[in-house]
Amino acid sequence: MKWRAIGLIIVMLSFVLAIYYYPLLPKRIAIHWDIEGPDSYAGKIWLFSFPLFSLVLWLLFLLIPRIDPLKRNIKKFQDVYEKFCILILGFMLYVTAFVVYANLYAISEAHYFIVPAVAIILYACGELCKYAKINWFIGIRTHWTLTSDSVWKKTHKQGENLFKFASLLLILALIIDYFTKSGEIIYFIILLILATVGYLVVYSYLVYTKRKR
Secondary structure, three states, rough: HHHHHHHHHHHHHHHHHHHHHHHHHEEEEEEEEOOEEEEEEEEEHHHHHHHHHHHHHHHHHHHHHHHHHOHHHHHHHHHHHHHHHHHHHHHHHHHHHHHHHHHOOOOOOOOHHHHHHHHHHHHHHHHHHOOOOOOOOOOOHHHHHHHHHHHHHHHHHHHHHHHHHHHHHHHHHHHHHHOOOOOOOOHHHHHHHHHHHHHHHHOOOOOOHHHHH
16 A cells, blocks of 8 residues: 555656646647757647656556456565556656756756666666566566466566666666767667567577477
8 A cells, every 4th residue: 555655646746746847838848859859849738748647657557466367476576566666657757857857958968867767767677577476467478478487487587687787788878978979879778678678588488499398
């Protein structure tokens, strides 16, 4: 129950932030940035899409442990799951605050604000993999992990290491970008996440087929 209250407070803070700063923002605000600065604008009413999305996430986080056919397994790592939910909602509050700040003060280099937060999320994904038990909604869910407990465990052990390593690589890449101003950090993030997820999917398949032999 405690995490639900904390999560709801975070969501409400997102709404309060949006309501308070809404009159102070220009009619059109930046809502997306690339390496060179804002590349997408919309009416400032779009600011409320961030707290609304947070509210949807909070409701979804509440629902998952109730509807999962393997809910008994989720209870085994409930504490880690709840902390992860709070972290994601906190990230959304941070994004809302950044959008406000960036539009009030014309921030162009958004990646210096967002990438560290993404690195924290990736590290948390690694922690979640460490404790997650087989279920239908949380973790690395492929056909092969969901049909074999041993494949699930081996894949999530790999996931723990890879997500944590990816988070460290992301911070290192950001530091290099800061000094070199190469502007390649966004592409690196995309490739890093795709490579991590792609590897884990293939790995789960290989472990499954090896087990079947």
